[in-house]
Amino acid sequence: MRIAIIGSGYVGLVSGACLADFGHNVVCIDRDDAKIRALQQGEIPIFEPLLADLVIKNQREDRLSFSTDLGPAVAEAEVVFIAVGTPARQRDGQADLSYVHAAVRDIAMSMSGYTVVVVKSTVPVGTGDGIERLIREVRPQADVSVASNPEFLREGAAIGDFKRPDRIVIGVEDDRARQVMSEVYRPLFLNTSPIVVMSRRSAEVTKYAANAFLATKIAFINEVADLCEQAGADVQEVAHGIGLDKRIGGKFLHAGPGFGGSCFPKDMQAMIKMAQDHGTPLRIVETAAAVNDQRKRVMARKIIRACGGSVRHRTIAVLGLTFKPNTDDMRDSPAIAIITGLQDAGARIRAYDPEGMDQARTVLDDVAYCGDAYTCVEDADALVIVTEWDMFRALDLDKIRGLMRRPVLVDLRNIYGAAEATKAGFAYVSVGRGRQVPPVQEGAPILALVG
Structure with missing residues (x-):
């Protein structure tokens, strides 16, 4: 044709x-x-x-x-x-x-x-x-x-x-x-x-409904992750337990710093407005969108707590800038709000992403972009993993520990286990996994995650 x-x-x-x-x-x-x-x-x-x-x-x-x-x-x-x-x-x-x-x-x-x-x-x-x-x-x-x-x-x-x-x-x-x-x-x-x-109208609604439902799953599991942190549970175990139910399914149940990209945020807002125009407000979708917006700001505060309550004049290494791996798309990436929040708190940012740095330069100022992950962490006071690129899943943690000024690892994608991180000498913070490592106090020894 x-x-x-x-x-x-x-x-x-x-x-x-x-x-x-x-x-x-x-x-x-x-x-x-x-x-x-x-x-x-x-x-x-x-x-x-x-x-x-x-x-x-x-x-x-x-x-x-x-x-x-x-x-x-x-x-x-x-x-x-x-x-x-x-x-x-x-x-x-x-x-x-x-x-x-x-x-x-x-x-x-x-x-x-x-x-x-x-x-x-x-x-x-x-x-x-x-x-x-x-x-x-x-x-x-x-x-x-x-x-x-x-x-x-x-x-x-x-x-x-x-x-x-x-x-x-x-x-x-x-x-x-x-x-x-x-x-x-x-x-x-x-x-x-x-x-x-x-019908044509049904097809038009199907697109929005699919994206809104998937985005709502992400917002839901992120709130469950917050509960798990406070209650001593592990969100990955919970997600696996509920995902085996065929009525729920395991996809889009990965806790993290919130969703971004060119579709979910934009389509949710458009669907919310479309529903309001038809006199049928979508309260669940409205809440999911609000939860996700707040989530990104909360992640910046989580990193600051892991650094002892202040990041002023500290160097934070950020691995992953795009909203997800295998793309160079920075649109509504959680990294934008996280980095901006850290900068507002006085932090210096070093960053590396295998594909997204050209795009990142158009939306993020005062960031030192690095050529690889190991260069990025040199003399850093904390390492934050924001995007789960495959190349970040098997980093030499011992080498990274030796390059950093202070060994704080904030893993917002849960790609490492507490045991391997603490064995390498890191104060390790993840998302939704039971008790988190206590904040690092100024001049105090680094404490490993227990359990």
């Missing part, structure tokens, strides 16, 4: 590369000249495992191309995906649809023959209806169907998620569109990936 994708950001680029790899002929379109020129040269503007190889392969085999010229690509396309940004509006948190509407007008002017316009961007319920009306205003005689096909891609695992999805949600209002969308995803029939066909 001939497919055009409007928007060559994260979702558009991953979708375009994967659809081309299925055998479709795909053109990815973007107004950013520099981005398109880079993509044409095989330079990928984001870090996503396997993506660069997939883009280059399909370019070489003439199934994937990039352009700033929307008209010819849309005129030749049977299916046009809209994958432009829908950032939250500052005034109310609702999704900003201005990029979507601009794309729709351009598409309507360029269509030729029957076209299925597919909204892959995350949009409020009823957006598809508005898009259809807008197309009819621009082209009253247009032979068009509008579909919703929300994405469920995890950053860091997006290629696998697209090619081996849990489900493919398609929202349509007519059988012609259903048939065309089935043909788009026909290659996945071999993987027996379930295609779930529903």
Whole structure:
């Protein structure tokens, strides 16, 4: 099939590369000249495992191309995906649809023959209806169907998620569109990936509901972690115990410093506003969002307590800046609030992240960025692990202990055990694991975690 994708950001680029790899002929379109020129040269503007190889392969085999010229690509396309940004509006948190509407007008002017316009961007319920009306205003005689096909891609695992999805949600209002969308995803029939066909409005709500539910699981287990710390329990044991219940499941039950990224915070705010507009406030979602915002600030205070109650003029080494591993995305990363809180308390920050430091420089000031984990910890008064990159899971703790000024390890992802950390001589603090090491008092010996 001939497919055009409007928007060559994260979702558009991953979708375009994967659809081309299925055998479709795909053109990815973007107004950013520099981005398109880079993509044409095989330079990928984001870090996503396997993506660069997939883009280059399909370019070489003439199934994937990039352009700033929307008209010819849309005129030749049977299916046009809209994958432009829908950032939250500052005034109310609702999704900003201005990029979507601009794309729709351009598409309507360029269509030729029957076209299925597919909204892959995350949009409020009823957006598809508005898009259809807008197309009819621009082209009253247009032979068009509008579909919703929300994405469920995890950053860091997006290629696998697209090619081996849990489900493919398609929202349509007519059988012609259903048939065309089935043909788009026909290659996945071999993987027996379930295609779930529903109404357009149901598909739009499904995207928000899925993200809000997963984010709520994270907020829930983080509150349980706080209880475990005070009650002498271990949140990892609790999470395992409840996760074995098939009604609950073990995913997204990892206690930590809170969620971030490009989807969960933005989509929760948009869903909250959408529900308020329909007179049906979502109190659970509202609370989960508030809990998560507070969580990031609490983590900074947790680090300060581990350092004896003050970090003024202390050097804190931070490992991991992105909101999760295997991405360079800093959007709403817990590291931002944590580092800012420590700086406000007078700390000096050294940091290392294998992929996120270029992005971090745009949002964090007065941070000394280092070339590796061991350089980062030199002469530090505390080490904080914020993002659980694989390379941080097997650090030489004895070596790190020797490089640091004071051996305080605050493990916000629970990737180490208390026994191994204390054996290496660290005062060790984790999240939700029973009794924590007492705060380090000025001039006092380092105490190991008991139990």
